[in-house]
Amino acid sequence: MSKLKIYFTMLISMVVIASCSKDKFDANAQMAIDEELIKKHIATNNIPATKHTSGLYYQIITPGTGKTISSSSTVYVQYxxxxxxxTTFQEQTGSTVPLNLGTTIQGWQIGIPLIKEGGQIRLIIPSPLAYGKNSPSASIPAKSVLDFTIYVSKVQ
Incomplete structure (x- = not known):
């Protein structure tokens, strides 16, 4: 192998290593940052939220009386x-959308089973339980805390 090829191989390796270290996402550190943001949001807006052991905050608006929800359930929701x-980044009201709960963000998988069919819940989700360092769309910046109000009309 020529010296030039060795040089380029080393240079490319260093660039790859350097770029990987910049992309590290410390979920615990971000959770601490989000915790402070959430506490301020809750206090400012007088939201009677409860903290889940996962770090998620929730407010059960209506507990529901229907079927129990599990992570394998298909839920029909408006949210x-x-x-x-x-700022509203997504709204699905007027008609329900079926979602396999197991394929949704972790905050939904944790929070929605806290109610039953017919229930409504507000979830304030720290970014590590949502999209983390990723931005799923232009309307949701990376490391965003998300605030959902969700009505579950049907469970399968």
Whole structure:
């Protein structure tokens, strides 16, 4: 192998290693940052939320009386998703959307089973339980805390 090839191989390796270290996402550190943001949001808006052991905050608006929800359930939902700034990034109201709960963000998988069919819940989800360092769309920045109000009309 020529010296030039060795040089380029080493250079490319260093670039790859350097770029990987910049992409590290410390979920615990981010959870601490999000915790402070959530506490401030809850206090400012007088939200009677409860903290789950996962770090998720929730408010059961209506507990529901129907079927129990599990991570393998298909839930038919209407929801509004907002950033802590109050900006709505997604709204599905008027008609229900079926979702396999096991394929949704972790915050939904943890929070939605806290109610039953016919229930409504507000979930304030720290970024490690949502999209983390990723930005799923232009309307949801990376490391965003998400605030959902979700109505579950049907469970299968």
């Amino acid at each position: 509004i998703g907002k950033l802590l700034s109050g």
